[in-house]
Amino acid sequence: MTEVSEQLGLFSTEDHFPLPDPSRIREVEQLALKAVKAQGLKVKTVKWKKNRLVMASVGKNGVLNIHQIYQRAAESDLLDLATVMSGSAKPKDMERFQKYIERNMPKEIVNGKSRLVINPARGLFHNLEDTFARVFPLLDNPIDPLPKLGWSPARAGRYGITWGTHREMPEGPLILVNAILDAPDIPNFVVEHILWHEICHQVAPPEQGSGNKRIIHNRVFKELERRYPRLEIAERWEKENVGRLIRRHRGLED
Numbered sequence: 001m002t003e004v005s006e007q008l009g010l011f012s013t014e015d016h017f018p019l020p021d022p023s024r025i026r027e028v029e030q031l032a033l034k035a036v037k038a039q040g041l042k043v044k045t046v047k048w049k050k051n052r053l054v055m056a057s058v059g060k061n062g063v064l065n066i067h068q069i070y071q072r073a074a075e076s077d078l079l080d081l082a083t084v085m086s087g088s089a090k091p092k093d094m095e096r097f098q099k100y101i102e103r104n105m106p107k108e109i110v111n112g113k114s115r116l117v118i119n120p121a122r123g124l125f126h127n128l129e130d131t132f133a134r135v136f137p138l139l140d141n142p143i144d145p146l147p148k149l150g151w152s153p154a155r156a157g158r159y160g161i162t163w164g165t166h167r168e169m170p171e172g173p174l175i176l177v178n179a180i181l182d183a184p185d186i187p188n189f190v191v192e193h194i195l196w197h198e199i200c201h202q203v204a205p206p207e208q209g210s211g212n213k214r215i216i217h218n219r220v221f222k223e224l225e226r227r228y229p230r231l232e233i234a235e236r237w238e239k240e241n242v243g244r245l246i247r248r249h250r251g252l253e254d
C-alpha cells in the first residue's frame, strides 16, 4: 500500500492545492473579451450569469454577460462562443459550441419531490475524474459499475456540511461532492478523502444491525476507509475548517 501511495504522490506535501490558481477566472475574462472584440462587438467588462438559457450577450455599457459554465472554458471554447454571438458560426463551430454546453451545463434529475442538480466532474479548481484516478488504485479490485461523478451545488447547513453523497440511481451509482469544496484553498487531500469515503460506501454497503438499525459506517467500511493514507490529516482539516467554510458560504466572512 505504501508503495502505491508513494507512486500516486498521496504522501507528497507539494501537491496540496489544486490548479488553476484563483487568477484563472480573471484570465478567462480577458480571453473572452478578446474573442468577442475580435468579432467586432464592443465590450469592456465581464459579468458572470447563472441560470440563463442564453450563453452570452452584450449588455449596457459594454458589459459582456456570460453564463458561468464558461468560467472553466479554454480559449478555443471562447472563440466558438464569440463566433456564435456574431452570427457567423459555421455548422462545425455550432457543433463544438453545443458540445461545450452539453458537457458543462448542470444536469437536473427530478425524482418525486426531490430535485438533484449535478454539475460536471470537472470543477473550477478540482477535477473529480483526476481525484478519482488518484484514489482508485487503493482498491483491490476495480469497482463495477464505475460510479458517475459530479459536484452538487455548494451548500452548507447552519451546523454542518454534507461533504459528499453516494446514491444508487436507476442508471447506476452516483457520487456527488459538495461544490463548497471546489475552491482554491481546499487541499487535494480533502477532496480525495471525501471521494474515497463515498467510494467506500459503494464497496462496503450498510450492514444490518440489531433491530431495524442499519450500520452505515461499519467495521468493513472503516477498515477500507483507513487505506487512504492521509485520512487523519483530512479529517482534522475538515473538523478545523467546517466553521470557516459555513461562514464563508453564508457571506459572513470572506
Ligand SMILES: [Zn+2]
Pocket (backbone or CB within 6 Å): 197, 201, 217
Ligand atoms: Zn459516510
